[in-house]
Amino acid sequence: MASQINRAEQLWKNWEEHQQAISELTGITDNKDTLRFKYDFLTKGAYRISVNPSDKEKLFLKVIKTVTHNLQKKLYPNLIVRLFIRAKSLLIDKPGHLRMFEKTSTENLESLQAELKKAELSSFTGKLDNKLDFESPKIDVESLNKLNDNSKLKVNIHLEKDRFGSYHYNGFTATLIPENGESITCKFPIENNISVIEAVNLLQGRPVYKDYENSDGTISQRWVQVDTKEKTFNGESQLISYSPLYDFDLKKEIIAHADKLNCFGLTKESIRKGLEQGSTIAFEIPDKGKFYLNADPAHKTLNFFDQDKKPISFTSIVEKIKEPEKQAQNKFKLLIKLQDISSRQSLAMIR
Incomplete structure (x- = not known):
């Protein structure tokens, strides 16, 4: 309990909040109805805390019991009536309140656990x-x-x-x-x-x-x-x-980008759901390394990142993929050119 809040101190602070609210509403804090409400409020709180109080709570609890004792004298000046109230409190009110509190707190805990x-x-x-x-x-x-x-x-x-x-x-x-x-x-x-x-x-x-x-x-x-x-x-x-009518089709954007990357694994439903949950999705392009992406509805597109999770333009990724193809095309053109030169030289020799 030492690591927990001092419940007795909190009980008193809670009463002060109630008292402030009553004062602002009625301007009265010491009439009989208010004193009875204070007595009931503090008495029931003391019931709960007195079951297993910490050392610090015992000090505040002692003060609270002194306050309720004095309130009881004001509310019930007759000694015989007070003795009856104390007996009733000990034998009926306290056990009944604790049983009810245990029941409601257990039910409340269960409902909160679900929430x-x-x-x-x-x-x-x-x-x-x-x-x-x-x-x-x-x-x-x-x-x-x-x-x-x-x-x-x-x-x-x-x-x-x-x-x-x-x-x-x-x-x-x-x-x-x-x-x-x-x-x-x-x-x-x-x-x-x-x-x-x-x-x-x-x-x-x-x-x-x-x-x-x-x-x-x-x-x-x-x-x-x-x-x-x-x-x-x-x-x-x-x-x-954003408005439900906001024009951003995530599925369409994924398909369009996947097509340009020739990476159709990105069109899986699990990828789309991950992006909808706000996740950053990792994917790999053979021989080009790992990349990341997430959704960007504000600009109606997808954001891409390199293997270090630094922003990278989608165009640069596409260019990396097409680079070997361009190199192959250039080699093919060079080969044709060399063959053409070789053919001319052969013709010149024949002539």
Whole structure:
């Protein structure tokens, strides 16, 4: 528990947020209804935390229990009534609340696991146990991972509480931290249906082709990409999407380029799907080496890279392929020319 957030401290902070909201709404924070709400809020929170508190939590818990004890005196001046309430709390209220909390938290964990798994964020589920004990309307959980190219990816998932008290996954914010260069951050709300792998591709500058449900229930496809030029006031990049009617036929572009390269393996469906997911695809041309490509809907074409993943024009690749053919043609022309000269010399000798 030592490595976790102090739940008792968080419980008190959550109450202060509630108190601030009540004050802004009504201008009153010490009437009987507000005091009763505070008493119930802190008492139920203390029930949960008192089961297995850390040493730090015990200190805050002691303060919270002192506050609830004083509130109980204000709300129930009669000693006999207070004794009855304490007995009821110990024998009925606390066990009942803990049973209900265990049931709802287990169900909530299961539903969150399904939501996070869909978004390829199942690694976060082990961090949720203590987080779901809070009364906060919103919860953020952070993770930092190293990628294959030595860059780092920081992912901060957002959980939001519904009116029934259960938390739901509401998207995530991802930050790509390159080994050398400036980091880039973008928020991916749940309605964008972006996975972590797709987010990495987007943050690295490659667009993704996604299915989206329209207001009438129909499904349309559109390209989305991260706009690295225009940023929000807090320095985050924004996710932008193209119209479903945007004129970029990826399949047509692949076929056209494959034809010029005489490399029809590029027309496989797996290649197209990889490009739609924002991947950089590797391919090899015999005797010419390895190349890479990715989709570029903004310019309605494909981008190509050499074996070092440096940009290379498509024309230069085509020229490399045609170079042996040109050399063969030149040799053939030279041979004809030599034969022609030889023939003339032979005729001259006969004459």
